[in-house]
């Protein structure tokens with residue numbers, strides 16, 4: 001099967017403009033005849049719902065939380081990239097494009113990434129118009145800071161709460177449309193299935209999480225904006241409700257999944273302390289602007305940080321990567337931190353941590369300046385660890401954070417199922433094998449505010465959509481199947497809690513399919529996961545009943561999906577016999593221990609397609625062609 005990315009022709013700089021012109025339009029009066037379902041209210045879903053309703057489409061929007069405002073995007077801390085070049089430090093659309101392609105280790109599409117860089121500037125203008133309180137400098141201009149993988153300052157921020165401010169902007173726009181009657185909001189709903197009629201996405205089946213009722217909704221198109229699957233590692237910086245379920249249900253209905261093994265491990269998280277934890281906390285990458293990462297130079301030096309003199313400290317990123325120093329991309333920073341801990345230089349009780357030290361920055365700029373930049377992050381750190389970074393260096397360690405893999409989409413953000421669009425972290429589109437910091441918010445908002453309003457119109461205008469209602473047999477079949485699945489989960493009444501099994505899955509994935517992987521480990525993991533899946537279906541305990549608010553039941557469904565999805569991730573990691581970005585196969589590294597790509601064999605998107613229960617998924621490739629940048633060994637030295 002061919003997966004056609006539908007990249008428009010012409011020069012890179014003109015592709016998007018030309019494409020927008022070429023796309024057919026829907027007459028304003030006809031827009032109100034189209035019904036669109038949006039799953040998710042994060043930055044991608046919130047912005048898409050608001051923009052589509054503003055255009056005149058009728059939108060129904062769903063989310064797991066009690067309010068759209070509580071989507072995971074609210075937690076984003078550090079900032080959002082844009083190529084405004086306000087700093088006059090050499091930035092440009094081209095440079096943002098190049099940094100993103102290189103940061104992703106040449107495993108993303110040139111055309112998508114260039115469009116993202118172009119739209120980045122529109123996002124800032126739009127958000128400023130919405131009233132987002134971005135930080136400003138002394139003269140009143142928008143301020144910027146640096147993020148990893150870039151030598152310019154292009155990250156716009158609102159202290160350490162950028163996601164919160166951006167989501168409040170999107171939420172405001174969404175609620176305006178709710179009030180206008182153009183968006184109907186359905187909180188506390190979980191999408192369980194995608195309904196396909198005559199090969200087109202025509203609806204969804206959801207569970208009302210308060211009453212347990214199964215509900216059905218028909219429409220002309222479905223937009224999935226359900227976020228990432230970083231929680232497959234159980235411990236991650238993601239919100240508890242972030243999950244692979246909606247994507248996986250789409251996958252089971254035929255939507256292909258791309259590069260599932262590309263998962264991002266973030267270098268600066270508060271280290272985990274034991275099995276009592278259900279979540280980890282991020283310390284924003286922005287802290288690496290001023291914080292210096294170090295470990296004791298000698299393995300087994302367990303003195304307190306302040307007792308270790310400069311000569312006995314190893315600033316390993318600054319020494320190894322003099323050009324980028326502490327601002328190397330996340331995959332590189334994470335692997336180096338792990339290497340130091342593996343070499344016995346780890347600090348803290350578990351010896352699985354490195355220091356992030358602000359002493360020099362505080363001496364240079366003063367505590368009040370540092371407080372202004374990072375005050376809320378320092379406060380969060382102190383509340384969790386009972387230590388203040390103003391006095392003692394932070395301790396940090398890598399943790400699961402973001403997923404570059406996701407459902408496959410073409411240039412129009414449409415999956416291989418007509419009418420099923422995927423936006424934001426849920427798709428695979430723009431970040432290749434490693435996302436640069438502050439680029440996820442940019443992508444989510446580009447998809448929702450600026451791409452989908454055009455491409456969905458092109459779909460509607462060029463597609464025959466016969467009327468479909470929830471009376472159609474496809475809805476009934478799907479409801480029956482979901483009810484049976486819920487019943488099955490309720491009837492097991494075994495001995496292991498959902499969290500207990502989930503934690504075990506997370507440990508397997510972290511150990512064998514996390515920061516580094518190898519063939520033997522991946523094969524072992526495959527077996528362990530198959531065994532665990534068997535145990536889950538025999539011994540899971542879901543208390544309560546299904547006609548009520550039941551968190552265990554919700555989580556059990558998500559765990560069942562994760563136990564299957566984990567196998568696809570492992571298969572993908574096994575099949576990609578190279579290292580690139582976050583996918584670090586120990587067998588494929590350069591002499592200096594960096595990721596070693598094999599462009600001859602693996603310069604492609606890996607695509608997996610469901611073939612039925614118990615069958616191996618089909619494997620396809622979308623070749624990646626680079627006409628504007630030269631493929632090179634990534635170097636941050």
Ligand SMILES: Cc1cc2nc3c(=O)[nH]c(=O)nc-3n(C[C@H](O)[C@H](O)[C@H](O)COP(=O)(O)OP(=O)(O)OC[C@H]3O[C@@H](n4cnc5c(N)ncnc54)[C@H](O)[C@@H]3O)c2cc1C
Nearest residue numbers: 040041042044064073077078079191227424425438440441
């Ligand atoms: C702690 C943290 C900090 C971050 N900081 C930054 C940053 O500074 N800059 C940056 O660029 N990126 C950052 N990121 C990444 C960024 O926050 C995310 O990639 C982005 O917010 C994802 O947005 P989204 O709209 O795709 O999905 P989300 O915000 O995850 O929203 C998903 C939505 O889908 C809904 N949903 C999920 N499943 C279902 C279902 N089955 N049925 C119904 N609804 C469903 C949820 O309820 C939710 O509304 C950070 C990530 C983390 C974890």
